Amino acid sequence: MRKIRELLRLKYELRRSHREIATSLGIANSTVSDYARRAAAAGFTWPLPEGLDDAALEAALFPPLPPSRVPRPEPNWEHVHRELQRHKGVTLQLLWLEYLTAHPNGYRYSRFCERYRAWRGRIDVVMRQVYRAGEKAFVDYAGPKFEVVDRKTGEVRGVMVFVGVLGASNHTFADVTRSRSLPDWTMSHVRMFEFWGGVPELVIPDNEKAAVRQASRYEPDLNPTYRELATHYGTTVLPARPRAPRDKAKAEAAVQHVERWIMAPLRNQTFFSLGELREAIAPLLAALNERPFKKTAGSRRSWFEDLDRPALKPLPAERYEYAEWRKARVNIDYHIQVAHALYSVPHPLARCEVDVRITAQTVEIFHKHRRVAAHLRVHGKGGYATDPAHMPASHRAHAGWTPSRLIAWGRRTGSHTAAFVEQLLDSRPHPEQGYRSCLGLKELLRAYGAERLEAACRRALDIGTLSYKSVKSILSTGLDQADDQQYTLSLPAQHAHIRGPGYYTTPQNGKES
Template identity: 50%
Template structure:
């Protein structure tokens, strides 16, 4: 049977492969990625692969030769005449019929040299020689580059006749004929040997025309009956990975495309043989109490709002122990950090202990920045793991086999729990988790099919005792936030502002906050702690955090000034109350009040009280009057009796009532 000839169009990331089925003559045209192309050619029988001699052609040639194929590189000058669009590839033909005709000539007689014959619309063509066709002949440098066959342009029928005439009539050798016609000696030798294989001799019969001579020199390849198209097994495997796709579906699609294709039994048997030849899968074993695998299910559970009728989907968290396959599942509203951490806490409590290692997926709630070498764990997740003395080792990105236990556990929970609850209606998350917990008990108690016992019995017998004890206190969930202290030495947490010592103003800090507390850390050291407040736009300030000059003016209010005055005396309190009440805004009297009260530091509280008493008696309760009284010592002099309030009725300057009548 003749070897199949392939035409390969090489691009950066996409590779187009054309070939003619050796049995049916049908043209196959498929697009591949780099790895898929190599995998496809590795599965195909040895054949010829022709490709454009571009920059990466020699790399591909060596790669394809290593797979057992024969490689032909086509120079661009022999390809350009066949370009139908802006592509420099001979394999982009305008019709499948024309393309089949070209490959029929190209694939002729494997092992005897072959000549590509294109339709007249696409002339000229090219000629390629195989190793067996020129056995014993020296290799020409234009024909062979590092074991790769190079193509030569096909001569027109006029030049072929001239080459035969010069060789047979004139006695020229191959090199002299090639020099005369502007071609290679090997090409001349090709046509001489083809003439002999066609059973012709020179001189040619006069009645033999060009078309008949071309048909004799380049006969079509023989057809092999009974062969059927073989499915592309890598594509079958890739399609089987899709949800809901089965071998029966793929076989029906194969039969629809190839009615004369193989039957279903052959299809399944050959695929199994191909799949069994793939690289083996490592069988993982886990020590008791060593690993816990956690993940979320892609399928969700619907919760109905009883008031509005709105349906909200809840996430399904699944955890599986490595040694016993003991499984835990619950529904949560989201995959956010609070639900993620809460599910872990309830998992540890459900199992009655902690494993040594937790293996999660690379979701943001667990892994801040995935990396093969040094993944960065979410800070809250890491704090929870530290509290329970477990190590977090995430699975590699896009490597589900690293957590195969929970992948299988998710599938089992979907089939055993979600499928059984598909007709139930839940109106709260608690109701859904109650139904899940009931079925979870049955799942863990279900007997293994091939092993003795169940998940629960294996866990009780082997793994429970290997788990580490739970800590005395349950982990309290806390969020972490990186914040920058403002110039007012406060940090913003949910639009409430918490103070830190003033020396940390404008510096970056870490904030850990729970429902009841707020802790602020600078380089791992706690610098402030506050009770959590929900008053938006307000401040929680500790006086000790303030600079001294801020403390002097901070906290001054009417009540504080009045309390200070009360401690001095009632007359001082009366003056302060009069000053505060005499302004439209009490803040306008703060400085005057402070001035009065601080006079007690210079003159003593007793003198200040006496001065305030004198100011009240004289109806002059102001800072200036009281300060002047203390400065001049008037508070210490005995207070004189009040002068006569009215003048006598008899006086030279008083006219008397009779003057007006």
């Protein structure tokens, strides 16, 4: 459903073509047309009605098909094409018969051939690149790296060079970051838009790992954080095709100019921080954009002022705040774990999968595209953020797991286990925050047996530590089986390393102390 929402935004708000939408979302043109047709039939444009969740949207767009209108299965045209190229004796008729064996209700032979030829006619199309003002920006990383030296340790680290260029004017931007990670990739885009003072209609990246997720269960195409950046700035991300250098020729040329006119002149200088390096790059970047064209009048700067700057979209009122998206499953204590801290969600969502948006200050939790919880970020291990409104009445209606049930389980194991569980639950601000530790004790029972768990809980109570990790440590080191007296330390009255009072009155080496 997230792709359908993005499709409607690109089609109705940004007026993108079906081909551009298909490339941006990583789906077929026919799929884009089908989704757009279904949305039009249901009366949806953009923005969608407030409060419309994924379940309602899916029900409106994909009603059950009547038996007479079940679509015919589409052949795998790439497989058909490869088979025709691979074996000399393979014909379309043979492949159609194989297709019909697997799908008896499939296309007839004439329609099969017609659809294959239409598909084949699209795979080798070469489009002449025409760049409109303010339309496209191309981004990529340079191959060579700058080096930054740590003042304290002398360690030399390579830093990446990010390059962006506008299609119409060739106006170029360059930035340096410590890595090609998602945060660095995203914030380089933010600085690029601020450098130009506006936003292009399209951003064309290479298949960078931070931009395009090649293998992901939940987002097989564009990274969710990168997509959110595009939504914030009102632009569209249109990744270049793999192994298609014609799609990003502007980026390749811009990278070459940055390497030649910025990186090469700075090759013999030593830099101790990214700030110093950016200050050194700034005048060389300005000179590159002021350099006159060889085959036409003007420069990148003058063309930018005449063409791209007036056509760029204005920057949003607020700067983009970096956020990461993750998947999480709600535990039985109606909390999710994010970076070693726990955050509550409404208790009916226990065991459900949710989307989590994480910024430096907040953690937002979404279920089926609807925000169900928001918390201030908790920093440090073992922290809790629990909203009382998320709790079941009297802490007793959460999937059958209650303090009384856990204490009763402890009594069946032994009196010390019961006392440990009861004190553990009482030590938490909310009893549910101790559920996970109690469930960990149940796992230790299966691993070590009731007798050893009872002994470990007794020792944990004696030393005053109330945590699952302490009991696990006692069991793994065998302290539960050791005699208490074995660990009572006492020093002898006489010992080689004990001087005693006589040392200071008895002559040592012929001298008086």
